[in-house]
Amino acid sequence: MVRAGAGRPAGRTPTARLKDVAARAGVSVKTASNVINNYPHITPATRARVEQAIRELHYRPNLSARQLKHGKAGFLALAVPAMESPYFAELAALVSAEATRLGYLMLLDTTGADAAAERLVLDGVRTHLIDGVVFSPLALSADEIADRADQLPMVLLGERAIPPGYDHVAVDSVAAARSVTEHLVSLGRRRVAAIGRESVRGTASVRLDGYQQALAAAGLPVDPGLVRGVAQYGREDGRRAMHELLALPERPDAVFCFNDLMAVGALRACAEAGVRVPEEVAVAGFDDIAEGRYTTPTLTTVAADLEVLAREALRLLIARIEDAADGPESVQVPWALQVRESTVGPR
Amino acid sequence: MVRAGAGRPAGRTPTARLKDVAARAGVSVKTASNVINNYPHITPATRARVEQAIRELHYRPNLSARQLKHGKAGFLALAVPAMESPYFAELAALVSAEATRLGYLMLLDTTGADAAAERLVLDGVRTHLIDGVVFSPLALSADEIADRADQLPMVLLGERAIPPGYDHVAVDSVAAARSVTEHLVSLGRRRVAAIGRESVRGTASVRLDGYQQALAAAGLPVDPGLVRGVAQYGREDGRRAMHELLALPERPDAVFCFNDLMAVGALRACAEAGVRVPEEVAVAGFDDIAEGRYTTPTLTTVAADLEVLAREALRLLIARIEDAADGPESVQVPWALQVRESTVGPR
Missing domain, CATH: 3.40.50.2300 (Response regulator)
Structure with a gap:
C-alpha cells in the first residue's frame, strides 16, 4: 500500500515546467535553472523564491529530456575502498557535490579494498547504466588494471602504480x-x-x-x-x-x-x-x-586540496566521456x- | 581517446555466461551465482575458484536480464544529510552492502540537511530511475513529508516526526x-x-x-x-x-x-x-x-545496532516495492x- 500524494493540494499543476517556476518566482528561466543546478552566486532571497515556486508547483526537473538531448544516461560512479574511512567519505561528498553541479548523478561504490570487487569495477558490471567511473584502486596492480575488458571511460585516483594511457589525479x-x-x-x-x-x-x-x-x-x-x-x-x-x-x-x-x-x-x-x-x-x-x-x-x-582533486577528476572524466580529451593527463593536487x-x- | 581493452588477451571469450564460469570453476551454477551475489557461507577456496574463472573469462553479470525478469531497474537510493558525518557514512556503508547482497544497486544522495534538496528526494527527481528510497530527513516537517507529490516507495529513518502511513525504522x-x-x-x-x-x-x-x-x-x-x-x-x-x-x-x-x-x-x-x-x-x-x-x-x-537498522530498512522497502507489504510498519532498533x-x- 503506497500512499500516493496524501494531502496533495487539489488544484496543483500536474505538469509544471521550468518557465512556470521562473514566472511564479519572478525570475528569468536562466536564473531558475541556475538555482536548480545549484550554481553559486545566487542570492539567498532569489534561491528562496525559486524554491518556494518549485514547492508550490510540485515542479520536477526533467532529467529525461536532458539525457535525451545529450544522449547520456547522466550517471557516473565513484569506486573507493571504504566509505567508513573519513578520507574517502569526505572525498565522496566533494565528488558527489561536483557531479550534481555538473548535472550528473553519482553512484558510490565501495570495494572494501577487495580484489574481486575492484575487478567488477574494471569489468564494467554497470556499463549499460553509467557513463564513466572515478576509481581509487587499492588491491589491484597496474597490470591488472591495464588488462581490463571494458571500454568505460575511467579516471584513476591515488598513488597506486598507474598503467600507461589513463587519466590520473594524485597528490605528490x-x-x-x-x-x-x-x-x-x-x-x-x-x-x-x-x-x-x-x-x-x-x-x-x-x-x-x-x-x-x-x-x-x-x-x-x-x-x-x-x-x-x-x-x-x-x-x-x-x-x-x-x-x-x-x-x-x-x-x-x-x-x-x-x-x-x-x-x-x-x-x-x-x-x-x-x-x-x-x-x-x-x-x-x-x-x-x-x-x-x-x-x-x-x-x-x-x-x-580535495576540492581541486574532485573538480579535476570530473573535468577529465567528462572530457573523456564527451570525447573532447586529447592524450591522457596526469594532474597533481596541491598540498600543504x-x-x-x-x-x-x-x- | 578511450583505450579499449589494452592488453586484453587475444583469445578471450567475448560472451561468457554464468554456466561457463561455473564449469571452469568446477562448481554448480547456483554456487557461482551465490559468489557473484555475495551470499555468505561460501568457503574461501570456492570463492577464489569462482573469482578466478570470472577473471579469466571476463564474465560480466547480466543485470539487464535480471531487470527484465523482475521488471525492475534494480536501483535504490539512500538519502542522508551528510556523508562527512561518520554516523551516516557508517550507516551508508552497511545499507549499501545489504542492498548489494540483495541484488540492488544503491545510489547515495546527500541532502546537506537542506530543505530544497530534501524536497527533491520527496518529489522523486529520480523516479524514472529508481525503485525506492530510504530517507533520513532532517530539515523537513512531517507535514511537508506527507505532502509529497510522488508515489515512490519510501522508508523513513530517524527520530523526526513521521507522518502517518509510512514504514519507519528508528532507535527509541x-x-x-x-x-x-x-x-x-x-x-x-x-x-x-x-x-x-x-x-x-x-x-x-x-x-x-x-x-x-x-x-x-x-x-x-x-x-x-x-x-x-x-x-x-x-x-x-x-x-x-x-x-x-x-x-x-x-x-x-x-x-x-x-x-x-x-x-x-x-x-x-x-x-x-x-x-x-x-x-x-x-x-x-x-x-x-x-x-x-x-x-x-x-x-x-x-x-x-546499525546492521539491524540497515537490514530492516531494506526488508521494508523491498516488501513495499514488490507490493508484498501490509500496513505500514514501525521497527525499533536495539541499542545499548x-x-x-x-x-x-x-x-
Whole structure:
C-alpha cells in the first residue's frame, strides 16, 4: 500500500515546467535553472523564491529530456575502498557535490579494498547504466588494471602504480612524505619511525620513499626496525603498531603514520602507555581528516586540496566521456603541511 | 581517446555466461551465482575458484536480464544529510552492502540537511530511475513529508516526526537518552548539561525528552541555562557549546551531547580549558561512531545496532516495492549504553 500524494493540494499543476517556476518566482528561466543546478552566486532571497515556486508547483526537473538531448544516461560512479574511512567519505561528498553541479548523478561504490570487487569495477558490471567511473584502486596492480575488458571511460585516483594511457589525479606523496619527515627531523628528532601498509606498491611505497629520502638527506640511518607494516590503514592498526614501537628497547622519538586514521590510533596508544606527545614522541599523519583537528593533541598532517582533486577528476572524466580529451593527463593536487600540537605542542 | 581493452588477451571469450564460469570453476551454477551475489557461507577456496574463472573469462553479470525478469531497474537510493558525518557514512556503508547482497544497486544522495534538496528526494527527481528510497530527513516537517507529490516507495529513518502511513525504522531515542542521563546521575553528578540542536522537532526533541525525564525521576531540577542549542551537530558546535558551559558562573559536572561528533568537540574544549574529564566534567555522546573509541578519554555513548537498522530498512522497502507489504510498519532498533572513560575514567 503506497500512499500516493496524501494531502496533495487539489488544484496543483500536474505538469509544471521550468518557465512556470521562473514566472511564479519572478525570475528569468536562466536564473531558475541556475538555482536548480545549484550554481553559486545566487542570492539567498532569489534561491528562496525559486524554491518556494518549485514547492508550490510540485515542479520536477526533467532529467529525461536532458539525457535525451545529450544522449547520456547522466550517471557516473565513484569506486573507493571504504566509505567508513573519513578520507574517502569526505572525498565522496566533494565528488558527489561536483557531479550534481555538473548535472550528473553519482553512484558510490565501495570495494572494501577487495580484489574481486575492484575487478567488477574494471569489468564494467554497470556499463549499460553509467557513463564513466572515478576509481581509487587499492588491491589491484597496474597490470591488472591495464588488462581490463571494458571500454568505460575511467579516471584513476591515488598513488597506486598507474598503467600507461589513463587519466590520473594524485597528490605528490613522495614530496609530501619527505616534507613531514623533514619537519620531524627539524625538531631535533633522530629516531623517526614510520607506520604504513606492508606492500611494495601504491601509497605505502611512495610515502616510504619520501620518508627515506628525508632521512638520507639529514644523514640519518634508516632503521628497518622502525618501519612497521600493518594489515589495513585503520585506527586499530595504528594503535597496535605504535604499541610495538613503544615496546622496543630503544624507542622512536617521532613517528610518521601514512594516514591520519593510523595516527589517531598511535595517539591513543601513547595515551594508554602514558607516553607524552609530543614531548617524548612526536606524531604526524597524512590526509587532514576533520577528526585530527579535534584530537588532543591536535594532529600534524598533510592537507591535500580535495576540492581541486574532485573538480579535476570530473573535468577529465567528462572530457573523456564527451570525447573532447586529447592524450591522457596526469594532474597533481596541491598540498600543504599542517603543523599542529602532536609535533610542536600547544602554542 | 578511450583505450579499449589494452592488453586484453587475444583469445578471450567475448560472451561468457554464468554456466561457463561455473564449469571452469568446477562448481554448480547456483554456487557461482551465490559468489557473484555475495551470499555468505561460501568457503574461501570456492570463492577464489569462482573469482578466478570470472577473471579469466571476463564474465560480466547480466543485470539487464535480471531487470527484465523482475521488471525492475534494480536501483535504490539512500538519502542522508551528510556523508562527512561518520554516523551516516557508517550507516551508508552497511545499507549499501545489504542492498548489494540483495541484488540492488544503491545510489547515495546527500541532502546537506537542506530543505530544497530534501524536497527533491520527496518529489522523486529520480523516479524514472529508481525503485525506492530510504530517507533520513532532517530539515523537513512531517507535514511537508506527507505532502509529497510522488508515489515512490519510501522508508523513513530517524527520530523526526513521521507522518502517518509510512514504514519507519528508528532507535527509541527517548529511552536511550534517559539511560545516558540516568548513568550520569548514578555517578553522583547533579548539574547535568545537554548539548543539542535548537529545534523542537526530531532528534533534539526526543533526546531532550529522555534527558528531562531522567532528571525529573532523580528529583533534579531542569536548569534551562544548562541546555545549549547548536546550529549543527558537528564537532565545532560541540566545542563552542562546551566552552560556553565551562564559562558559566556555576559549571556543569556532566554533559550529555546529543551525538558523538559534538561530544568529541566537547572533549576538545575541556582539553583546551584544562578541565579534567571525567573528574571535573563527565562527557557522554550518542551514536558510537568509531572515532569515540580512540579519543582520550574514550567516549561513553549509545550504540544502536546499525546492521539491524540497515537490514530492516531494506526488508521494508523491498516488501513495499514488490507490493508484498501490509500496513505500514514501525521497527525499533536495539541499542545499548557503552560506558567508557569519559564518564568513569580508565579502569
